[in-house]
Amino acid sequence: YGTQTINKDGHLTIGGTDSVDLVKEYGTPLYVYDIQLFRDRAKAFQKTFEEAGIGYQVAYASKAFSTIAIYQVAAEEGLSLDVVSAGELYTAIKAGFPKRKIHFHGNNKGPEELRMAFEEGIGCIVVDNFHEIKAIKELSEKLQQPMNILLRVTPGIEAHTHDYITTGQEDSKFGFDLLNGQADQAFQEVYQHEFLNLLGLHCHIGSQIFDTAAFRLAAEKLVGKMGQWKTEFAYTCPVLNLGGGFGIRYTEDDEPLEPSVYVKEMIETVKETTEAMDFPVPEIWIEPGRSLIGDAGTTLYTIGSTKEVPGIRKYAAVDGGMSDNIRPALYGAKYSSILANRAGEAAEEAYTIAGKCCESGDKLIDHAALPKIESGDILGVFCTGAYGYSMASNYNRIARPAVVFAENGEHQLVVRRENLDDLIKQDMSYKQQVKR
Numbered sequence: 001y002g003t004q005t006i007n008k009d010g011h012l013t014i015g016g017t018d019s020v021d022l023v024k025e026y027g028t029p030l031y032v033y034d035i036q037l038f039r040d041r042a043k044a045f046q047k048t049f050e051e052a053g054i055g056y057q058v059a060y061a062s063k064a065f066s067t068i069a070i071y072q073v074a075a076e077e078g079l080s081l082d083v084v085s086a087g088e089l090y091t092a093i094k095a096g097f098p099k100r101k102i103h104f105h106g107n108n109k110g111p112e113e114l115r116m117a118f119e120e121g122i123g124c125i126v127v128d129n130f131h132e133i134k135a136i137k138e139l140s141e142k143l144q145q146p147m148n149i150l151l152r153v154t155p156g157i158e159a160h161t162h163d164y165i166t167t168g169q170e171d172s173k174f175g176f177d178l179l180n181g182q183a184d185q186a187f188q189e190v191y192q193h194e195f196l197n198l199l200g201l202h203c204h205i206g207s208q209i210f211d212t213a214a215f216r217l218a219a220e221k222l223v224g225k226m227g228q229w230k231t232e233f234a235y236t237c238p239v240l241n242l243g244g245g246f247g248i249r250y251t252e253d254d255e256p257l258e259p260s261v262y263v264k265e266m267i268e269t270v271k272e273t274t275e276a277m278d279f280p281v282p283e284i285w286i287e288p289g290r291s292l293i294g295d296a297g298t299t300l301y302t303i304g305s306t307k308e309v310p311g312i313r314k315y316a317a318v319d320g321g322m323s324d325n326i327r328p329a330l331y332g333a334k335y336s337s338i339l340a341n342r343a344g345e346a347a348e349e350a351y352t353i354a355g356k357c358c359e360s361g362d363k364l365i366d367h368a369a370l371p372k373i374e375s376g377d378i379l380g381v382f383c384t385g386a387y388g389y390s391m392a393s394n395y396n397r398i399a400r401p402a403v404v405f406a407e408n409g410e411h412q413l414v415v416r417r418e419n420l421d422d423l424i425k426q427d428m429s430y431k432q433q434v435k436r
Ligand code: LLP
Pocket: 061, 063, 064, 082, 105, 165, 167, 204, 206, 207, 208, 243, 244, 245, 246, 287, 288, 289, 290, 291, 327, 331, 386, 387
């Protein structure tokens, strides 16, 4: 993956740094990000738009991995930012991210979150539902402040991915239904409002999608709606946001296309369909999370105990697990791995990599093909950059790992490892009940 190689000591290197040295310095479990890879991915998306000569924004869907440092790199790369909570917005502002390039998402943004969006003067709010239209209208009138908005619609497309992460199908908690009149009603409610500036339409059809047809179909449906509004209301929609969801390779079984291929096909479809309708090509915005940051991340663990169930399987347990990567337990997600300290050695055995949480389901990988493991070996699990750290928990009061960025042979700590005191920081002592 990316700039990962094996050095003369047989160690896995990430971003030109030796993983064994990283472990010595920072301990395990450790999330290590190959930052050059994130930069390359960002540039590839941007280049695709530039070559097509089309207006665009590439917004990093930061739910995939949200920290001050990655927001700063994203800003350096000229990315926009998709945030979904006061917490992500606050982190972005603390990182000094350009506020006008922040897009605010979510199906139930709270009153304080919306107020914060106005007060900080962010770039746009992606409006999800009628309740929110009302709240934004009231707020903008009260503050006498304009706000750019996009309407998020559900185009009724089922992309083939895990049930929990599909979002574009008709029966979804997100967005205005495109087919049953909800989107039209939403349009009517916002397009002539004094303070709301309707930039356009948004959809996100799901995550970890390999199939370009789903994106083409979504683009067609949204352009169709834009055409309708042009005819009926003489409204020319300037922006079409087609979300994220481009799949990446976790294991050999995954066969994604280059991320930019999805975008190329989207652009083609938008060009074709708008031309056919004699409609100006809108700016196309996308918001990839996983395909920008997923394969940039590797988690390093130390192997501790091992166990053999004779004739059935060999377990090797790591010093983390579902607390730093919930995806195998939650989605049945598959990962590939390597012994980072003996990366050049051939695989001899198949291990089930178990986590240390008190749940039988806390297994990171089934049948990881590895050399014969010894306790103390370092396991690298690839492609943990998206929805790993960002979905980590303190289950079993396990401290969250540190995060390190590696780039050009240098490394830096960007999230400190939690310590035991961090774990009890919010706790308060029980006060004896007052006797009456
Ligand atoms: N835009 C919107 C509106 C989204 O809801 C999402 C992801 C994205 C963009 C970015 O999608 P991506 O390019 O990362 O696929 N926790 C799950 C993934 C949930 C995705 C939720 N929305 C997982 O670990 O697979």
